[in-house]
Amino acid sequence: MELRHLRYYCAVAEEKNLTRAAEKLCMAQPPLTRQIKQLEEEIGVTLFERQARGIALTPAGEYFWRQAKLIFEKLDIVISESKRIDSRKKQIFRIGFVPSIFYGQLPQLVRRLRPMTGADIELHELKTAEQIEALRAGRIDIGFGRVVMNNLESDVSQTLLFHEPLVAALPVNHPMEKSQLSLEELSKLPMVLYPAGNTPNFANLCLQLFSNRGLRIKVAQQVNDVQTALSLVASEMGFTLVPEQVKRINRDDVSFIPLSDHNVTSPVFLSKRVEPEDEIMKAAMGILDELVQNRIQGRYP
Incomplete structure (x- = not known):
């Protein structure tokens, strides 16, 4: 499977019509139809149901489309961040949070993390469910929320802090x-x-x-x-x-x-991707562990 297969699939899923999707992709319809068929055969799943007036996504096709869009969002962020690193600009560490978290340990985490790592810190106000989607897409690196999200997939974890x-x-x-x-x-x-x-x-x-x-x-x-x-x-x-x-x-x-x-x-939860930690993430987790222990032991509210 190549990225072009996913791009073809996303175009068809968005248009719900092979002819319009082919026009959008600037290609003929028969090759597009063959590419979609090959994709279905390769993954062993029926993604579309052919109908008289077009096509409809199967439940598996809906899921595949959501995940494919996340892949492209993540790819865009990876390319942008790679260009930043290549031009010797600072890396960005993005934190999602619900508003009530901001009055506790979060400002201290930001104040200490910036000089320790030299990274630019971005704060994004997001509800907990929005944080999970942003983590999957690579729009944030960690998130702080108050709601446990059931049925999390294996790519994102939640940890109870206190x-x-x-x-x-x-x-x-x-x-x-x-x-x-x-x-x-x-x-x-x-x-x-x-x-x-x-x-x-x-x-x-x-x-x-x-x-x-x-x-x-x-x-x-x-x-x-x-x-x-x-x-x-x-x-x-x-x-x-x-x-x-x-x-x-x-x-x-x-x-x-x-x-x-x-x-x-x-409850206060930390949400993050399940992946190896880079130096900025390790520093953030070290500071956070100290802040949480101070909070649990009542050293400050």
């Missing part, structure tokens, strides 16, 4: 503001959830905390990020649950209150 306590965010001077609050008390208030979007996400984790205790919650609004959620809390739209490290924001219009319920926590 469990972080959750706290309740209420408008400052709220009538329920006190030293601790229970989930049962909070269930009587409207709740602001984040992030909005497809599951699994942090919002599902929060709702499950209440449902596991037989509590029902009224959702006032769903938003995409923690800052917007806290702004709605300050506007007295309701309360929200946030990881403990978000308290570092120090907003004067929001109170962060510990929970009396035991083991109300959010």
